Amino acid sequence: MYYYILDPQNLDPGKFERQQVELQGLLAEFKISGEMSRVSSLRTIQDLVETASERGANTLVACGTDDTFNLMLSYLRGRDFTVGFVPLDDQSYLAKILGLDSLHTAAKTIAARRIEKIDLATLGPSYFISYVEFGIGSKKLKNLNWWNSIKALSVPEHKFSIRIDNSYTMDITCLGGIVANTRGSASATSTIANPTDGFLDLLILEKLNKFNILKYKQQVIEGRFEEIPHSSVIKCRKVEFLQPQGFPLTMAGRVFTKIPTSIEIIPRRLKMIVGKNRTF
């Protein structure tokens, strides 16, 4: 049984209503109708995941923004669902990763049920499949013009202490970085941010001069730090953030947790419905 979680958060209300009607039509057309529940102030995503579990649903589909999917994942807590995603936001990077370029493609993908077992990253009690950022707000940076981009990336560097795989400790002075399971620019041939390789990728961005800020702005936004000179790339299974305490880790512009915290990878843990144009 399919259980659809519709989340109007951060979406234009008028557009959301139109998309909901269109989606219902597509689900009926592809014969994948199921129970559809809308998130409200009284029914959170967590409540709906619990309800889906109680009703015996085996496929859980998040319909909304990347935040909707990330929140849904964080509340799975070990339950054995097959998960899917219907992006209702044109700016969704998960849609790009999963190969879902329209509502029609998303519905068709769910109907096709191409299931890929992908790595699941744990962040404290939560899960994610994309990436978390520290020190750099790529979502904010995306909307800045060149002058404001220079200002945003000319801030003083931060000092981090990070332990890797219980094996060594890194003391880093940098602008920030990301811990990636996968990202929009991931590919099957890429060794970085491949969600089926059983590894996390810690990418560290060092301070850039003004010329390089302009030259590499797109790489910073997309988290492709390995293409920027002097960046660090660490492939690992566990990342423990030790210092500075209280420093925020963000996902899609939202503060997810604060240091101290740790991120681990569980290889091939998540059964995910993916499109044929996925990036990995």
Add this chain to the structure above:
Amino acid sequence: MDNDNMDSPAETVVGPSVKIQGDLNSEGNIRIEGSVSGKVKTTQSVHVGEAAKLTADIFAGNAVVAGEVQGNLKISSNLILLKTARINGDIACAILRVEDGAQFTGKCAMGGSAPAAGSPAAETKPEARGRGKSGAAEPEPEE
């Protein structure tokens, strides 16, 4: 191990601002531009950049050293010391190439199967033909 492997992109890159304490293990190529205290281990290649400072033993398939290493190197195949390399420790490798100006103070064992750095078999000194800045033995570059 072959030379092609030494040119392939590094899986692990340690940037200039990074200081590592502990054992850096990798299954792929490693490039170090920062500093490491502990051990560096990979079956593939290690590239130690010019500004890098290692107080570490290196165990690798191949290695190219342009920076400073205080520690032993056990390399199962090719070891290249570039002109800016400064090594204070024992070397064990199969094939060694040293550029003019490289500084090396320590013992060297070479051959088809390189013994572990620091082991009794690694006591043999190379035939010294030149002198480094520190007065240490400096083999001539291989043509």
